[in-house]
Amino acid sequence: MKTDTLFKRAYNDALELISRLRQGDILPSENALAAGLRVSRTTVRKVIATLDEQGIVSGAGRHRIISRLVGPASRFPDAETVPAAVQGEKQCMEWMLRGDARAGSLINELELARQFGVATTVIREFLNSFQRFGLIERRPSGGWVLQGFTMSFALELFEIREMFELRSAHAFVDLPGTSPLWEQLQALRREHVALLEEVDARFHDFSDLDSRFHRLVNAAAPNRFIDGFYDIITLIFHYHYQWNKQNERERNEVALREHITYIDALLSRYPSVIELACRTHLASARTTLVRSISN
Amino acid sequence: MKTDTLFKRAYNDALELISRLRQGDILPSENALAAGLRVSRTTVRKVIATLDEQGIVSGAGRHRIISRLVGPASRFPDAETVPAAVQGEKQCMEWMLRGDARAGSLINELELARQFGVATTVIREFLNSFQRFGLIERRPSGGWVLQGFTMSFALELFEIREMFELRSAHAFVDLPGTSPLWEQLQALRREHVALLEEVDARFHDFSDLDSRFHRLVNAAAPNRFIDGFYDIITLIFHYHYQWNKQNERERNEVALREHITYIDALLSRYPSVIELACRTHLASARTTLVRSISN
DNA sequence: AGTTTGTCTCTTATGTACAAAAAACTTTTC
């Protein structure tokens, strides 16, 4: 059976939205709510029906009003608002990248499914879509082998990353001066500077900025294969660094400064300057990743 | 229910194997058969049981003899020896690359499943594993959008291919003279020359040679992401050219000659010569692909 | 006339069932 996590998230969001209104206010139309909660009207109607049952709204048709304001206690627990696939994915990722499993070992679908409390279908679908990240491989006779997040994986990943990044950085120079990307790059530079000023408190925000910056560089000459590759990078960095907290603040501060240098290089439009800044940043990113694996 | 296509294939193979023996011969051991038919002993036992039922072998335990030789009529039809997943995959590929479907249109799992006579699970699994080829994309709200085999797809594909191929070609030069790859390259060159001599009759064999050559070049500096990318190339070429027969012989002959030049360049170990040969070949391969799309 | 809601249909997500195939273990035979 399909899970109703989407409904539960929408319900929580609806409570949030209502809390900004007053008692007696008219409930927004179903279409408006659907747009606001980013779900279909079908789901909105289910949410409204539940709110009605709970006595939070009353009336029918287009005469619904908010009859009672409620606190956050009546929300569904956050854990129930994630679809099974996402939940399974998260746990699988953790299981793989944390190194609970050794490279070369076989993956047992049923065992994983039981361990993570989802159906085998979910695990299988995850494994299938996860194949492209190169961390697992299908055996000819069926089943999956774990390749694992090894040193060679990291090195091969970075080899490609360097090729792609240099290519995109050089393509950026060829953009016409009127391209909106230049303005976006300026904006991103300001965000970097702002983050650097409060780096002690906000260094966690770097990860997102990093991903956005590299994707912006790639936007200069879009290529679906490069975009797809950046999904891998983003995913690895997201999960891997989540569990490698050593020197996180320092690491991020260094990377922030390198990014700013790199952005300035792009803005200067001098190919040789860009190449230097790009290579410097990639080399230090590689060192960081490699070091975190060898520990 | 799981299909017994594997058993049927093994049974056919077993008949083949038996036809090379004489009546009254002792049947090879289960383990030997398992190795020969490349299936598990469980499946071999099922094959033997069926052969027994059919009166083709008789006796029990280790005293089984071949009691009757049969013609090819008693084989299972070939169509029944392909697993559902492979069958679905083939038909899906055809449906996509032949352009029966327009880019941007939604993919209906149930409809495809009915059309190809398989369960929706099979279609879904195919779509999942096929995602990495960049021809389809998942919508946030569920479902799939067809991106299609368009011109921009081909151009983006070739951009990456050029980067990878040049990188590998240059890495090849750095191989020590003792590397077995040099000998393999020589062997491949001989195969090219042999094929060129009979190109009129055997031009179909080029496709396989092409794939092997490019994979050999990549073997100089293995990288799993590049290998994965070559799966896409191989797949596209395999299916796409299957339906674009125009000038096939001429196309392949040109490519064969380019390959030989390219191989000689590699053997010469002069980077500039290699780069030229490599670029020439890639440019002509790109032109060929692009032309086949615009028609 | 254009929203808004009510109703119905179609599609997907996910759990479950079950046969096929693999793998592990046990007994037999030479």
Next chain:
DNA sequence: GAAAAGTTTTTTGTACATAAGAGACAAACT
């Protein structure tokens, strides 16, 4: 005592069922 055959246990591939959610159309309201 080692290889072969017999037996049991696991695991995977595929079908199918069903609720959730999206979307289309019709009716009702302002």
